[in-house]
Amino acid sequence: MPEGHTLHRLALDHRKWLAGEVIHVTSPQGRFQGGASVLDGQLLTSVEAWGKHLFYRFEGGELLHVHLGLFGRFRRHRQPAPEPRGQLRLRMETSTECVDLSGPTACELLEPDEHAALLARLGPDLLREDASRQQAWKRVKASSRSLGALLLDQSVLSGVGNVYRAEGLFVSGLHPELRGDELESRDFTRLWKTLVGMLQDGVRDRKIITVKHFDQAVGRKPRRGERTYVYGRRECRRCGDSIRVWELGSRTMYACETCQRR
DNA sequence: GCCGAATGCCCAA
DNA sequence: TGGGCCTTCGGCG
Structure with missing residues (x-):
């Protein structure tokens, strides 16, 4: 929840x-x-x-x-x-x-x-007006930890959990094992904005639905009950390849290694 | 009815 | 890094 x-x-x-x-x-x-x-x-x-x-x-x-x-x-x-x-x-x-x-x-x-x-000890909250993207970016850029671990660290940025972590990285086309210090500023900006949009949708919908009503990239409407691109799935909603499921930052990570390049 | 998993996080070692 | 804690729910018998 x-x-x-x-x-x-x-x-x-x-x-x-x-x-x-x-x-x-x-x-x-x-x-x-x-x-x-x-x-x-x-x-x-x-x-x-x-x-x-x-x-x-x-x-x-x-x-x-x-x-x-x-x-x-x-x-x-x-x-x-x-x-x-x-x-x-x-x-x-x-x-x-x-x-x-x-x-x-x-x-x-x-x-x-x-x-x-x-x-x-809480990083900027993506849902607050005054959230400082720069502050979060400084922490990410200075870290050799993986993006997947950094997103769940509430002292780096706050509000993202395991579902939004997987979905935000997927939609941003970023591999979870990319290290913070390998990331480009514009990639972080894209990730941040993606997550803010997803979280705002979540507030409105009262649930996590990251797939759009009609997704250009996928070219079809979500099926009934289809709410995510990779989280909890076996195949990528976009390309159909197998989802890789593994432990990252002590939580279950889901990613499509075809759509999310390192 | 039992078992494991779940969108989280803390603590001891 | 592993275990613990809080509770509910679905799958399996």
Whole structure:
């Protein structure tokens, strides 16, 4: 579920549903009981996403930090909300809305210095207006690590996960094993812009669909359920050659070595 | 019912 | 570098 688009979509939705309201906060599962009781009954003033992190600011100055990790998930209900089902770390309710959180890696209150430290180790977020491509490029250009590893390093740039990594490199025609210091500036610019476009589509669509409605390069419409060019596939959507699947940067990489030259 | 995998990331060694 | 953690879901019996 969660790459950067998911978190930015959640920030937009939660801002609309919850911000400016007094929130009833509970932890049905109990593992966030302490934090929930601090936040309960407070006005939520803002919701913000940065990379794969979500921050909720409350009237009293408290900051709630949520990181979904690999398994975390939010569900929305209208009031009256159903009985909590499964392991619910957090439930936030207004008179009309209810948002449930299960399985997060982090659901915690942060002190200002902890918040600052967290942001300090995040690279530019491709979905933020103020994201500095130059800053990310400096890090990439100075690194002998592979592009595939660099894209997943949230301190280089933030928001890209395993699906967008594979898809962004494919559409940009770049081989995942290219080293950062081998990359040309214009290649990085193309990759960056491709990823920004994909992530923006993801926010709009609420899911990752990187194939276009009609793709000139492929010359046909995607089949039903066909959402990616290489990720999770056996054959390249464009040329039909076998997809190479291997471990890169501790995650499964998918690439077409015909379309993605070194 | 059990097992493995999944769009993430941290930590110890 | 490997293991651990958080949870759900689909495939296999």
